[in-house]
Amino acid sequence: MPDLTPPDTSTAMPADWARPLASPEAFAREQALLAHVWTFLGLADDLARDGDWIRATIATRSVFVQRFGSELKGFENVCAHRFFPLRTADRGNGPIVCGFHHWRYNKDGQALGIPVCEDVFGMVSRALDARLNPVEIATCGALVFGRFPAAHATQSLEDFLGDAFPILAALARWSSTPRLWSLPINANWRLSLHISLDDYHIAAIHPRTLAPRIDNYLERATLTYARVGLHNAYLTDGADGAFEKYVASCRDGSLQGSHYTILQVMPNLNMVHVRTDGGFYSCVLHQYVPLAHDRTLLRAWIYPAPFDGQQGWLARRTRWLTEPFRTPVAAHMVKRILREDAAACEQLQQTVGQIDRPPRLGALEERIGWFEESYRRLLDEARSPTE
Numbered sequence: 380m381p382d383l384t385p386p387d388t389s390t391a392m393p394a395d396w397a398r399p400l401a402s403p404e405a406f407a408r409e410q411a412l413l414a415h416v417w418t419f420l421g422l423a424d425d426l427a428r429d430g431d432w433i434r435a436t437i438a439t440r441s442v443f444v445q446r447f448g449s450e451l452k453g454f455e456n457v458c459a460h461r462f463f464p465l466r467t468a469d470r471g472n473g474p475i476v477c478g479f480h481h482w483r484y485n486k487d488g489q490a491l492g493i494p495v496c497e498d499v500f501g502m503v504s505r506a507l508d509a510r511l512n513p514v515e516i517a518t519c520g521a522l523v524f525g526r527f528p529a530a531h532a533t534q535s536l537e538d539f540l541g542d543a544f545p546i547l548a549a550l551a552r553w554s555s556t557p558r559l560w561s562l563p564i565n566a567n568w569r570l571s572l573h574i575s576l577d578d579y580h581i582a583a584i585h586p587r588t589l590a591p592r593i594d595n596y597l598e599r600a601t602l603t604y605a606r607v608g609l610h611n612a613y614l615t616d617g618a619d620g621a622f623e624k625y626v627a628s629c630r631d632g633s634l635q636g637s638h639y640t641i642l643q644v645m646p647n648l649n650m651v652h653v654r655t656d657g658g659f660y661s662c663v664l665h666q667y668v669p670l671a672h673d674r675t676l677l678r679a680w681i682y683p684a685p686f687d688g689q690q691g692w693l694a695r696r697t698r699w700l701t702e703p704f705r706t707p708v709a710a711h712m713v714k715r716i717l718r719e720d721a722a723a724c725e726q727l728q729q730t731v732g733q734i735d736r737p738p739r740l741g742a743l744e745e746r747i748g749w750f751e752e753s754y755r756r757l758l759d760e761a762r763s764p765t766e
């Protein structure tokens with residue numbers, strides 16, 4: 380039986396919790412601290428061949444990841460010469476050559492092919508020792524993560540994710556690479572995370588999409604909310620040990636879809652495992668990328684889940700026939716729900732300048748308090764003692 384006492388938000392959310400939502404300066408300070416947190420960048424599928432690269436963002440700074448043989452290397456997407464962006468598309472293949480003056484970089488980010496270097500800089504390229512800002516890269520199954528190095532940022536991705544690691548690794552599997560869908564949102568990224576952790580808004584915001592499926596309000600006693608280190612999970616299974624069972628079956632590959640689950644990974648990644656029809660399940664990997672204090676980019680990958688629920692022989696045998704219809708229908712529904720959430724966040728953004736106290740969170744909003752607590756911990760860890 381879950382604890383139904385409303386969560387205590389006094390420690391998680393101070394009175395000025397909304398400042399980075401309203402002030403560009405406070406947002407910039409927050410993002411500078413989050414640059415050292417492991418952040419999801421993209422799919423390893425897009426980095427399969429030698430020379431493949433993807434562009435992404437860590438805490439509003441443009442970065443790119445590139446494959447060099449067996450290694451993945453990450454760099455800030457800014458030339459060491461005059462700060463031109465080296466990668467000007469979301470993905471591609473080829474050597475690192477700046478489009479502004481043709482500076483060429485090796486796999487360690489050192490400029491070794493600087494045109495007429497001795498003539499214009501008075502020395503050979505190697506002696507100039509111009510380097511790109513490195514980004515640390517690590518993977519969890521097919522997912523690529525990165526962070527900017529810092530003295531305090533010593534935790535491995537595996538330790539940072541904890542029990543979230545086997546869940547992500549198990550669910551981020553597909554037979555063909557899922558396509559990216561993105562949606563710009565005119566609201567702060569934390570509002571989008573909040574609504575994804577809010578199980579109370581369904582009747583008001585999703586009256587035609589989700590509310591009829593659950594009879595408007597979820598019953599807290601039928602749900603499991605689990606803290607997973609800094610991260611958290613939700614299962615529509617209130618049984619004792621439901622989460623522990625879920626993690627164990629992800630680890631040994633025996634997972635069978637039987638409930639709706641959502642895993643929230645700090646700072647801004649969500650993985651949903653949801654039933655579409657019969658025993659068939661879909662996954663929705665989605666991320667709210669901060670762009671400005673009042674702008675966010677939602678990136679989502681919707682694909683058939685690698686683990687389905689129980690189904691009869693007929694459903695299994697005809698899967699190849701039904702699959703081409705199932706994924707677009709599921710994607711259509713998911714996009715509609717995510718758009719409804721985005722529209723609510725854009726309304727919320729209108730009043731962020733008027734917020735002078737923590738919100739009143741109920742038992743169906745408990746995970747918002749957890750998210751905010753983890754968010755503050757990440758900021759505190761990154762803050763230097765002099766600040």
Ligand SMILES: [Fe+2]
Nearest residue numbers: 574584585720
């Ligand atoms: Fe929603």
